Amino acid sequence: xxxxxxxxxxxxxxxxxxxxxxxxxxxxxxxxxxxxxxxxxxxxxxxxxxxxxxxxxxxxxxxxxxxxxxxxxxxxxxxxxxxxxxxxxxxxxxxxxxxxxxxxxxxxxxxxxxxxxxxxxxxxxxxxxxxxxxxxxxxxxxxxxxxxxxxxxxxxxxxxxxxxxxxxxxxx
Amino acid sequence: xxxxxxxxxxxxxxxxxxxxxxxxxxxxxxxxxxxxxxxxxxxxxxxxxxxxxxxxxxxxxxxxxxxxxxxxxxxxxxxxxxxxxxxxxxxxxxxxxxxxxxxxxxxxxxxxxxxxxxxxxxxxxxxxxxxxxxxxxxxxxxxxxxxxxxxxxxxxxxxxxxxxxxxxxxxxxxxxxxxxxxxxxxxxxxxxxxxxxxxxxxxxxxxxxxxxxxxxxxxxxxxxxxxxxxxxxxxxxxxxxxxxxxxxxxxxxxxxxxxxxxxxxxxxxxxxxxxxxxxxxxxxxxxxxxxxxxxxxxxxxxxxxxxxxxxxxxxxxxxxxxxxxxxxxxxxxxxxxxxxxxxxxxxxxxxxxxxxxxxxxxxxxxxxxxxxxxxxxxxxxxxxxxxxxxxxxxxxxxxxxxxxxxxxxxxxxxxxxxxxxxxxxxxxxxxxxxxxxxxxxxxxxxxxxxxxxxxxxxxxxxxxxxxxxxxxxxxxxxxxxxxxxxxxxxxxxxxxxxxxxxxxxxxxxxxxxxxxxxxxxxxxxxxxxxxxxxxxxxxxxxxxxxxxxxxxxxxxxxxxxxxxxxxxxxxxxxxxxxxxxxxxxxxxxxxx
Numbered sequence: 001x002x003x004x005x006x007x008x009x010x011x012x013x014x015x016x017x018x019x020x021x022x023x024x025x026x027x028x029x030x031x032x033x034x035x036x037x038x039x040x041x042x043x044x045x046x047x048x049x050x051x052x053x054x055x056x057x058x059x060x061x062x063x064x065x066x067x068x069x070x071x072x073x074x075x076x077x078x079x080x081x082x083x084x085x086x087x088x089x090x091x092x093x094x095x096x097x098x099x100x101x102x103x104x105x106x107x108x109x110x111x112x113x114x115x116x117x118x119x120x121x122x123x124x125x126x127x128x129x130x131x132x133x134x135x136x137x138x139x140x141x142x143x144x145x146x147x148x149x150x151x152x153x154x155x156x157x158x159x160x161x162x163x164x165x166x167x168x169x170x171x172x
Numbered sequence: 173x174x175x176x177x178x179x180x181x182x183x184x185x186x187x188x189x190x191x192x193x194x195x196x197x198x199x200x201x202x203x204x205x206x207x208x209x210x211x212x213x214x215x216x217x218x219x220x221x222x223x224x225x226x227x228x229x230x231x232x233x234x235x236x237x238x239x240x241x242x243x244x245x246x247x248x249x250x251x252x253x254x255x256x257x258x259x260x261x262x263x264x265x266x267x268x269x270x271x272x273x274x275x276x277x278x279x280x281x282x283x284x285x286x287x288x289x290x291x292x293x294x295x296x297x298x299x300x301x302x303x304x305x306x307x308x309x310x311x312x313x314x315x316x317x318x319x320x321x322x323x324x325x326x327x328x329x330x331x332x333x334x335x336x337x338x339x340x341x342x343x344x345x346x347x348x349x350x351x352x353x354x355x356x357x358x359x360x361x362x363x364x365x366x367x368x369x370x371x372x373x374x375x376x377x378x379x380x381x382x383x384x385x386x387x388x389x390x391x392x393x394x395x396x397x398x399x400x401x402x403x404x405x406x407x408x409x410x411x412x413x414x415x416x417x418x419x420x421x422x423x424x425x426x427x428x429x430x431x432x433x434x435x436x437x438x439x440x441x442x443x444x445x446x447x448x449x450x451x452x453x454x455x456x457x458x459x460x461x462x463x464x465x466x467x468x469x470x471x472x473x474x475x476x477x478x479x480x481x482x483x484x485x486x487x488x489x490x491x492x493x494x495x496x497x498x499x500x501x502x503x504x505x506x507x508x509x510x511x512x513x514x515x516x517x518x519x520x521x522x523x524x525x526x527x528x529x530x531x532x533x534x535x536x537x538x539x540x541x542x543x544x545x546x547x548x549x550x551x552x553x554x555x556x557x558x559x560x561x562x563x564x565x566x567x568x569x570x571x572x573x574x575x576x577x578x579x580x581x582x583x584x585x586x587x588x589x590x591x592x593x594x595x596x597x598x599x600x601x602x603x604x605x606x607x608x609x610x611x612x613x614x615x616x617x618x619x620x621x622x623x624x625x626x627x628x629x630x631x632x633x634x635x636x637x638x639x640x641x642x643x644x645x646x647x648x649x650x651x652x653x654x655x656x657x658x659x660x661x662x663x664x665x666x667x668x669x670x671x672x673x674x675x676x677x678x679x680x681x682x683x684x685x686x687x688x689x690x691x692x693x694x695x696x697x698x699x700x701x702x703x704x705x706x707x708x709x710x711x712x713x714x715x716x717x718x719x720x721x722x723x724x725x726x727x728x729x730x731x732x733x734x735x736x737x738x739x740x741x742x743x744x745x746x747x748x749x750x751x752x753x754x755x756x757x758x759x760x761x762x763x764x
Binding site for chain 1: 240245246309310311313314333334335336337338339381382383405406409412413416417420447449451452455669670731734735737738741743744746
């Protein structure tokens with residue numbers, strides 16, 4: 001390693017340019033600022049992603065809660081009990097109408113409340129039953145439902161079946 | 173020494189020191205960057221990286237109309253860290269408020285349904301873990317989370333929910349507390365239902381957030397497939413209700429009912445009582461957790477006569493007008509043995525329809541004893557007896573049908589009326605399906621298919637068929653069976669207004685030691701509408717108390733068949749049955 005002695009003039013000539021230095025430093029600062037900005041955006045996105053994931057999980061939990069409620073209400077056990085509470089009686093006799101030929105199959109027979117084979121209330125275990133239908137007087141009253149049912153003894157024979165006009169039942 | 177030389181020496185010393193320092197640093201640098209580079213990098217990555225298992229969801233089990241019978245839900249274990257238990261400061265209506273441990277415990281006890289005293293005990297101590305409640309539902313979890321207590325934490329896990337409880341529970345089966353399938357279709361079709369867990373690896377920041385620019389690898393989860401059954405949950409529920417009522421009324425050990433769609437061979441209902449609620453299998457006795465329809469074999473008794481009659485017709489041994497003498501007791505010419513009917517009567521002259529109508533053992537024996545035993549054995553095999561079905565249900569029984577070569581003289585005769593063999597409800601149901609389906613027995617179908625997450629079909633069971641008897645024999649046999657319901661003493665109670673029904677009663681005495689005891693398995697298997705069969709319904713009631721005939725088996729049959737006809741909108745019959753000799757004189761009944 002050697003040390004060279006130079007003249008003052010040469011030293012001035014060899015001194016680095018301030019402009020070049022500034023450009024160099026500014027360039028580095030700009031790159032760093034750009035990287036910082038990019039990182040900030042990415043980090044912000046990471047936080048947003050986490051927030052959205054949490055929201056998704058919470059919504060999925062809500063969906064599960066509602067689905068379980070619907071499953072419970074629509075379970076045959078609840079429906080059987082609900083029908084029983086409402087005093088409904090199944091009628092085993094089926095009467096079918098053939099729209100094509102305008103024929104009625106079967107004899108209309110009133111449902112019997114007593115003596116039926118099927119126990120009206122549910123007899124099948126379901127420990128998953130949570131929310132159940134409530135048709136107590138208090139519930140019905142609070143719902144302002146019309147509870148009176150008008151009984152009709154005879155049906156007006158003015159009903160005329162016209163082939164093909166009654167849509168087929170979507171159920172089986 | 174001049175100034176220049178002194179300066180140069182000092183600079184040289186400085187350069188040497190500098191060189192040494194740089195050298196030492198270079199050695200360390202090489203050590204870190206080259207020699208130990210992998211080790212350090214691995215250590216660093218390990219401290220930042222995190223791997224999460226992405227849980228695959230077990231697939232649903234659905235009935236024929238898409239109603240969910242089994243699904244996967246999330247449940248939560250609620251835990252606390254007693255070490256950190258203390259008052260909590262919370263902002264309530266904008267006011268910073270201190271909530272005492274007792275106050276929090278009081279609210280917790282209400283939400284979790286645990287007594288306050290017990291809960292307080294669980295919150296005491298220096299441990300970092302104390303279980304407060306296990307397997308709580310999502311709404312409870314939400315309520316706990318909303319309380320915002322820092323020393324309470326939860327563990328989420330998958331659980332199986334059976335929204336319809338015991339509806340088809342015996343068939344569906346259940347899973348253990350760790351999610352392992354233990355019984356029924358859950359176990360048999362685990363390959364379809366179980367998913368494949370995924371995995372996610374990422375580098376995290378000190379706050380636990382994924383570092384955006386880090387390497388993230390994800391192996392996606394593959395959720396389980398959906399298993400679609402042929403079971404109609406509504407009809408299944410109805411049948412189970414009927415059977416539960418029947419078992420209660422008769423104090424029977426168990427009862428089963430199978431509903432088969434004749435044209436497709438699909439099982440629409442496989443009901444039994446007692447049944448198991450898969451949500452809580454432990455609540456049922458161990459023997460009630462299986463599926464007796466597939467697993468329990470019993471001696472069928474007289475329901476077998478309808479099948480023997482079809483063999484008699486198919487082999488040309490007799491037709492609907494042929495008659496035999498049917499005494500109430502018939503002595504046999506070997507070993508002092510005899511065969512008798514279930515009731516005392518004078519000698520009848522019975523046609524095949526008459527034999528079915530009066531359920532005469534002697535009459536059936538006289539019709540069928542002339543048929544070679546090997547031929548009858550072959551027919552029984554073709555009807556599906558003595559072997560497990562293509563369902564391959566877990567623990568399915570093949571019943572007992574010894575080879576004809578092993579039949580002794582007595583077995584040769586009694587097999588004609590359902591003794592000396594044992595069958596499952598499934599086997600008998602499909603034997604009747606064969607008769608209803610023009611003599612062709614279809615393989616049973618319980619599973620429609622297994623669909624992948626994307627809706628693509630992963631698996632569809634193949635269905636074969638076996639021609640057992642000719643179409644003419646099968647149809648004629650149905651006509652004979654109609655006389656059981658039209659004129660039979662017990663059979664009449666199976667009649668459904670508006671529909672032509674064909675069927676056969678069965679009252680099988682159960683073995684008690686080496687002989688027959690005083691307990692019975694009573695059955696009724698039938699078909700409707702007889703002129704265009706849609707459904708087979710088979711009901712078996714095992715060990716009903718104080719019951720010695722099948723009169724108690726017909727009401728459940730009638731209720732279930734009537735419901736099936738109504739549910740599937742089957743129009744009532746518009747034709748009458750053919751007049752066929754069926755009275756005790758071998759003539760057409762005066763009311764026929």
